[in-house]
Amino acid sequence: MDKKIRYAVIGCGDFGGNHLYSLVQIDEIEVVALMDLHIEHCEEKKATYKLSNANCYDNLEEMFEKEDFDVALVATSDRGHAPSTIYALQHGKHVVCEKPMSLFVDECVDMVKAADEAGKHLLVGQVCRYAPGFMKAKELVEDGVIGELYFVESEYAHDYLGLDGIDGWRTDVEREPIIGGACHAIDLLRWIAGDPIETTAYSNHKNLKDWPTNDTTVAIFKFPNNVIGKVFTSIGCKREYTMRTVLYGTKGTIIVDNTNPDLILYLEQIDGAPFAAGQVKGLSEKTVKHMIKVEIANHNVYEEHKSMIAAIKDGAPIKTTGREGARTVCVCRAVVQSAKEGKTVQIEYPV
Numbered sequence: 382m383d384k385k386i387r388y389a390v391i392g393c394g395d396f397g398g399n400h401l402y403s404l405v406q407i408d409e410i411e412v413v414a415l416m417d418l419h420i421e422h423c424e425e426k427k428a429t430y431k432l433s434n435a436n437c438y439d440n441l442e443e444m445f446e447k448e449d450f451d452v453a454l455v456a457t458s459d460r461g462h463a464p465s466t467i468y469a470l471q472h473g474k475h476v477v478c479e480k481p482m483s484l485f486v487d488e489c490v491d492m493v494k495a496a497d498e499a500g501k502h503l504l505v506g507q508v509c510r511y512a513p514g515f516m517k518a519k520e521l522v523e524d525g526v527i528g529e530l531y532f533v534e535s536e537y538a539h540d541y542l543g544l545d546g547i548d549g550w551r552t553d554v555e556r557e558p559i560i561g562g563a564c565h566a567i568d569l570l571r572w573i574a575g576d577p578i579e580t581t582a583y584s585n586h587k588n589l590k591d592w593p594t595n596d597t598t599v600a601i602f603k604f605p606n607n608v609i610g611k612v613f614t615s616i617g618c619k620r621e622y623t624m625r626t627v628l629y630g631t632k633g634t635i636i637v638d639n640t641n642p643d644l645i646l647y648l649e650q651i652d653g654a655p656f657a658a659g660q661v662k663g664l665s666e667k668t669v670k671h672m673i674k675v676e677i678a679n680h681n682v683y684e685e686h687k688s689m690i691a692a693i694k695d696g697a698p699i700k701t702t703g704r705e706g707a708r709t710v711c712v713c714r715a716v717v718q719s720a721k722e723g724k725t726v727q728i729e730y731p732v
């Protein structure tokens with residue numbers, strides 16, 4: 382049997398637990414160490430996931446001195462991503478780092494540079510690229526099924542009331558919702574429509590009154606090929622979590638949400654159309670509605686780790702590299718700047 386890929390988990394809170402749930406299901410992986418500023422979180426996860434051979438630490442340097450491993454999973458709160466990731470890369474480890482890669486573009490640049498210099502893989506947890514519905518939507522666009530894209534929109538609406546994180550890290554003054562949460566929606570649109578060129582954005586703050594950031598933002602974008610787009614985010618909303626995404630093309634429209642098992646596809650009814658027709662009230666006679674079943678799996682970190690294994694073992698490409706994570710943060714930061722300064726911002730990509 383092949384040697385197992387050894388993981389150390391840095392940050393054993395809620396989402397560190399979500400990763401461990403998947404890690405223990407992957408035969409090729411062995412979790413050898415757990416680290417957290419609160420060591421009791423390591424002990425708790427060690428017990429929950431029956432990791433009897435894993436050692437627990439509350440000191441990063443000590444763990445690196447004592448443990449032999451291949452991959453560091455960084456699932457700390459956002460401010461811990463850059464220092465832990467750079468430290469791990471400089472000590473010869475591959476890294477899976479949670480999103481947002483960092484709250485700051487310059488830290489993202491340093492992280493990409495550290496991965497390049499180390500010659501190690503850096504995978505950023507932009508998990509929407511592993512969600513089956515979004516993958517299907519991208520495939521339909523790439524196959525030309527909806528023709529030429531002309532408008533794309535996504536949203537990240539998530540009720541954060543009471544969700545400020547251990548030690549209150551989500552209320553960081555730099556964690557505008559467009560970075561902390563809607564980096565998912567922005568990354569998804571970048572993946573499908575390319576890197577936006579400019580943005581104009583507006584924010585307000587009417588819900589989470591005791592939070593230091595805005596709680597709502599809408600941003601419009603110019604994408605390549607004269608595609609226009611929009612992202613809406615609210616972290617103070619009174620509704621269930623949604624990432625409803627709509628992709629409009631000259632021959633059809635896709636509506637997909639990572640909380641819904643049906644992807645809706647509207648298509649111009651032409652001879653030889655790839656799907657069976659089904660007339661729907663409210664549609665023109667020439668447009669038909671199709672429902673495509675998709676798995677929900679909206680936090681599919683299992684596939685992130687399978688991707689890391691394939692990269693290590695076979696050199697397979699990673700779709701959420703450090704560069705991709707960094708470019709998403711560049712867009713998020715441009716949105717924050719636009720809303721703050723009240724003007725259109727040209728988006729710069731230093732990586």
Ligand SMILES: NC(=O)c1ccc[n+]([C@@H]2O[C@H](COP(=O)([O-])OP(=O)(O)OC[C@H]3O[C@@H](n4cnc5c(N)ncnc54)[C@H](O)[C@@H]3O)[C@@H](O)[C@H]2O)c1
Pocket residue numbers: 391392393394395396397416417418419422456457458459460461465479480481506507508546547548561680
């Ligand atoms: N991909 C997704 O959809 C998704 C979903 C939820 C959270 N996240 C991300 O995962 C990260 C963790 O979120 P969470 O919900 O688990 O938060 P959490 O508050 O439940 O846990 C964070 C943990 O990190 C530890 N920690 C903080 N700084 C540390 C450091 N420097 N070194 C070691 N440990 C440190 C804390 O003690 C805590 O145990 C965040 O960056 C968040 O944005 C991603």
